[in-house]
Amino acid sequence: MKSYIFKSVIFGVIALMLWSCKKDETRVVVADNVTAPVLEATYDNLVLTEDKQTEDALQLTWEKANYGYAAAVSYSIEIAKKDSSFARVASADMGSDNERIFTVGDLNSLISQLNVKGFEENELEIRIKADIGGGVAPVYSNVIPVTVTPYEDKPPYQTLYLVGDATPGGWDNGKASPVYRDPADAFVFTYTGYFNAGSFKFIAKPGAWTPMWGITDGKVAFRATEADPDPGSFSIPAAGYYTVSLSLKNNTFTMQPYDAGGKTVYESIGIIGAFNGWGSTEAMTHYANDPHNWTITHTFTEPTTEFKFRIAADWSANWGAFDKPTQTNPYGTGKSGGENYIIPAGTYLIIFNDMTFEYVFVKQ
């Protein structure tokens, strides 16, 4: 009996030690097969227009993903061009939400990241990405295709350039001539000047053939990259002054003859301002057969510089900004006299039309 009791004591100690090592922690493990979110979309039409920015456009709802435990899942909406395999996406992080109502404005600004074409139909795809972080691969919902017509609020170009045998620089795209812009509509590019009989196109980057705008089958055609077909040219039936105008919003082109008769032809026009102590003008040049469109490239070094256009002789003819609020605008229609332009430091290509008082400062 004695040894029985002593053995019991020793056994008890060993049992305690085993107890002390028993596994008592349970671990939460991410499921091998995560149930992906299921997406539904509700909308009437997805023709987005600027005037309806605040109206609802698209409602997305999704069922939450199931990771096999109470997970804090971060959802994001991903939109990509059709058949792009979501290689490039516009995304909106939704945190733990499972619904998003896009207004027209929200949706437009989101998909604008995809370089969609404004004012025409784009085939897009939407899906939901579910992510818990920690290096766990995200899971994706079903894909819903949509067709969206977005708007743009301004074109991504400081100005366009004319190239072609009708223009001063001919077909040399390194000598393309810059055009003016309509201060009332940022999408409208316009030019009033002397054209030869012949043809021309618009390009966006001097020295490059794309982006390019021409005309095909009577409609304005856009060539985004070299891979796109080359559109036809606009034609000038007879030499003379014309106003040509291209709207990138409506994809419309207009051409009007312009009556330059009676317009004063100035000997020399230049820029004058704080950079040269308001002393004498720095001369601009005009095209050989067009004495009304003046250009200069100038570097301003001060943080801001005030200047005006003026004839070389004196202040009898000078031009400036239309009013104080437009003093700092980089393009517009000025007036005789007018306010000083205010321009930040930098190198600019400056063009000025002494008939229409249009001007553009293109930062180089």
Add this chain to the structure above:
Amino acid sequence: QTGSISGTVTDNKSITLPGVSVSIDGTNIGTATDVNGAFRLNGITSGTHTITAKYIGYGNVSRQVTVTAGQTANIALVMESQAQALNEVVVIGYGTQQRKDVSGSIATVNSRDFQKAVVSSPEQLIAGKVAGVSVISNGGQPGAGSQIRIRGGASLSATNNPLIVIDGVPLSDNGISGAANPLSLINPNDIETFSILKDASAAAIYGSRASNGVVLITTKKGQSGAPKINFNSQVGVSKVSKKVDVFSASEFRDFVNEHGTPEQIALLSDSETDWQDVIYQTAITTDNNINVSGGIGKNFPYRVSVGYLNQDGVLKTDNLKRTSASVNLSPKFFDNHLKVNLNLKGAINKSRFANQGAIGAAVSMNPTFPIYSDNDEFGGYYEITKQGNLETLAPRNPLGLLELRNDNSTVKRSIGNLQLDYSFHFLPDLHANLNLGYDYSSGEGKIFVPDYAAQGYNRITVDGVVHNGTNNQYSQKQQNRVGEFYLSYNKDVKSIESRFDAVAGYSYQIFRNEDAPNGSQNYGFPDLTADNVVVQSRLFPNNVFQNVLISYYGRLNYTFKNRYTLTATVRTDGSSRFAEENRWATFPSGAFAWNAKEESFLQDVDAFSILKLRVGYGITGQQEGIGLYDYRSFYNLSNNAAQYQMGDAYYNMYRPGGYYQNRKWEQTATTNVAVDWGFFNDRLTGTIEYYYKKTKDLLNEVAQPAGTNFRNQIVANIGSMENKGVELTVNSQPVKNKDFTWDLGVNFTYNTNKITQLTIAPDPNYVGARFGNISGGTGNSVLINSVNNPRGAFYVYQQVYNSEGKPLDGVFVDRNGDGIVNDNDLYRYKSIDPKAFFGLSTSVAYKKWTAGLVLRGSIGNYLYNNVFSNTATLRNIFNPVGGYLNNASTNLLETGFSGAGDTYFSSDYYVQNASFLRIDNINVGYNFGKIFNSGANLRLYGNVQNAYVFTKYKGLDPEVNSGIDNNFYPRPRTFVLGLNLDF
């Protein structure tokens, strides 16, 4: 008409017993046996006398002797060793008692049962020895203290430390500047017994300070007879047994090359430095003690001892030198009516404290850097610079931290008491006892860091000149005094089979602490640079803290028919810490013991040698660990670095202090039920005890309604908590014969702790009080005290793993299902305190050989691995401050955690099971017996301390008192060789 009695006293193995008290019943005639176990009593009136021999650890033996005038009667007395038996004399509060009359829960550990080890602090002698008592050292520093917890502790914010009483002098709970631990000034070799009062019945006589138990330490006394000399010398060799697992230089290089940027890769160097090897050393300890005890004449026993300990730390530059001396005189006067007991103990500790910042720096310092630079800057230690300046946020050179900081202290402590016990001639059963005691200590220290040391870089700029280094000092004086007077009356009334033992007394204690620190307070010594430029001056030279405790107490012990014992105690305490209306409190207790073995129906049942039931209930109090004065508002003047500018002048700011007028005593009600049992003539004995402790009016730091006090949290009596537990103690002697004995003792404690209330009214929305700050980020904490949970639960996020078992960085369970993970998803997971702990001590003796083993273990305790969480991230290696790389725990290879944000700190992944089994001590000894024909007895022994730890815990050591394992000073493994000479 008189004759003599002479004789010898031996044990049952015919070994003579010196120092046995031999007396003639009904007289004051008595003596003690000499070194050969012989005694002689002269001048005995002829007739028949009963002579009784008494010796601690042995049953009393009485024999009748007939003395004939002019003759000497010879007798031989044989005493039976009864180490576990009920006749053992037990030290209790204000007196002693025979074990059989004890009704409360009192555990005793005698010197022969102490851990056989070189320890610098006495409490470590009883680690693992007593059920319900956990003693966990604070780390491997020489002289480090320990956390002592009796039955889980009864408090939350207030202290959970037990009251410690040495030879009748209750110690204050304060530390002393310059000593890692005030108990390290007590030489463990001078201690005879520890008596641990665990339940209220035993402890309530100490009233207001007894909630967390009482440890009574009794030092060794003189034995009358010829002088006996004992010399003990031991030498220990300590080594770190485990280092933090960090990247080696080559692993680190590979990792950085694989994951770093070119700029980060460029921060690697070519050396191979194991910084932990650099800071740790093989440390030598020597400990020499000599003591002499004997008697001058018949009635004047004395004991004198001197000790010298010289202990190096395993962390370089750590050293403790203790010189100690003690004197005990216990003469008797006036026919033994006046017994005097004088104890004087003194010690001087001289310490050099290593800069423990080196431990963390050695983990973090880039292992591809060399130890020394090839120039004189920073004393020649390689330091991390950026753009020509020291990078102050980078780790300092760990060896430079150690060797360029001279942090020395000298601490003196003396504890003494004079106890006068007078039994009245007209009524010898009535004793008057006067005890006057003191505990004085003084500590002073100096800290010097030279001006070229990186750790003292850029301390102040005066007139464009930068001053570096430190030349600081501090001092502290503690003067605690106690005066006690009690009357005791002890009467055996045979006619009614009753024994009475009554005590009534008064006690006055004053604790005075005069502190002149080198801190940031507004008092103390100025903060100086190495060249004595004042970084910060102080307003006051020092501060004096003083508190007083006045008590009245009484105890009545009544035993009927030798088997029914009733004990009642009461104590009334008044403390200067409380407002007048709450100052006084009364703490009663009562207990009943039934010694069933004495019942006629069991007396002849041989299976049981002991069977005793004990039941007790009592209320104890607690007032330590709280402010001394803040029942009133006192205005504190800010220090000189916290002045405010108005106009062109700077003003020190007067701040009204928070106060809590209604603060009162914390109270713990303890119920104790126990059975003591013994079998086989006490070869197998034990105790099983159940206790239930409920603390109410917890002295707990709780929120104050904003706008109602000058503190937003203050210690108030709010909350309650309970501890329940079972303790099991088994002692046995499985083998016992002439040549071979085997002793085995096991103790086991199961304790559960639950907080039952933390707010005035129950509030389900109250999550609890968070604490347990960790390193990493700032202000991240991982522990919580909350209702219906154990104290010190971890409050963490639930980690999510992938199917391979790898924790996913920053992925946690959204426990409340609101889709995000934030504070509201934290949950209570495990806790610091073990569910159970146990100790096993065993020893064998074969002829002249002895061997022993002590195991200690704990179950269900968890630790937060802050070394992992703070260092095992990419962000730690490639820290965002830039310009240097930190080394990391190799746990990074398991988790790959980035270290971004603050949530990963709170992952339950870092809460690890720290259950363990530790082989605390293995010892072997050989007794050569008499040598040199001189009567000198030689014993040689060797032992291994902290031999091995079995644990699943992944960090350095599973025993960390705070529950948060960060830069822990490793407990070394120590090999000791010793010799013991008696002559």
Add this chain to the structure above:
Amino acid sequence: SCTKDLNQSPQNDITADQVYSTPLGYTQAMAKIYGSLALSGNEGPAGNNDLQGVPDEGNYAGFLRTFWYLQELPTDEALIAWGDAGLQDFKNMNWSSSNPAIVGQYYRLMYEVTLANDFIRQSADDKVSSRGISGADAEKIRQFRSEARFLRAFAYWALMDLFGNPPFVTENDVLGASLPRQISRAELFTYVESELKAIEGELVDARANEYGRADKGAAWALLARLYLNAKVYTGTERYADAMVYASKVIDAGYTLHDNYRELLLADNNQQARNEFIFTINYDGLNTKGFGGMTFFTHASYGDPMPPANDLGVDSKWSGIRTAPELTNLFPDDGRTNYDDFPENFTDNTSAVDKRAQFWFQGMNPAIPALTTFTDGIGVLKYRNLNSDGSKGKDLGHSDADFPVFRLAEMYLIYAEAAVRTNTNIGTAVGYINLLRQRAYGNASGNVTSIDANFILQERARELYWEGVRRTDLIRYERFTSSNYLWAWKGGVKSGRETQSFRTLYPLPSADLTVNPNLKQNPGY
């Protein structure tokens, strides 16, 4: 017996009666009410914390640092890289009622109220005279008393702005006698307004008090700020009153310091004091802490910025930086590189708008991660350097003072109120152009017309990182709404709309537990 020994008192700390027995004692108690806005406790730089239970004193217990966290971190102006408890919650807008910075700010402000209440009680005329203080000393204490009321009004304003409906105690409530009641935001508005108007006449004239102490100008400035935001606080606009009080300050003789970049340097108490209306004062030797200016001048630096010593500090904490939403408000050449600051960081010739003090070099403005210091744009607005380029007194702790109110804000308040009421536009444009002329160094940045949106932008340009942004965005209804998204708003990179209840912070759960009179703000 010796039971009288149970009465014990501390040696160095003294009772209220002892403190308030001398004029110096009153001054030192008043210093605490001011100093409680600067420091976290009674020991510099840390220790003896005024607050309990905040997990780190330097981070969470001081007024200015946590105020800044609450006002700037959730907005477009600031990001923080650290893993300190709760700090990432602000940008994520998912803070809880136990967020330590929120808890710290709340208790700090209530502590300020409690300190002020105590002083106001102790400085009542009868108390002062009963202590035998009279004459000029008594008059000074009377001024202190008004200043204590101002500081209490300021604390209540901040509580109203951040927490809406805090507990309410005044000097008439006996300390600890009863649980404070909760006051509604609108009612508290009325209280703060009435207090400021009540002391308006008692305070020292504007610019006539000792430096660092509140005067009439401070009260007017707080009233102007109060009225500007009245619609948020009460539902009723008070823009006309805002103009009245902004004008009182403007007309009191304050002047803009000519160099914007010297406003927040170490010697700003000398250089810029004519612009400062009310300041929180720091000093590298005498007023040390880890909140406030020490925080700004360390946490906003990291690699790849210049060496710490060149910035006047001992280390770079690599914590806070800003986002393009702020830097884009400046002309795009307002970028700062080390080469632009060859001498002493006081000038940057290439920046058009000198208020732009940003560090772009080596930083990633795309902000791929919140917790990486180099993701974002550095801000060098706060520096522990003197205007002559020399370093502050102590590299560990900044000397610079924090302007709670400065003249520029009054101009902006006036202009915004003018625009919103369409009155005195000309004067308003003139005030704005004073700021822009200082910023540009000449008239080139002047404007001719202003609208509300422009003012919000101008406030960011002028006052960024000065602790007003959250209040501004709420007033413009852009804080939680989808009207305005910024990088990482709501914790997602592209920003998102967040819960509208987050325009108010929650009351700490700890106070709700002990004060059943309090109801949590909705949503929490």
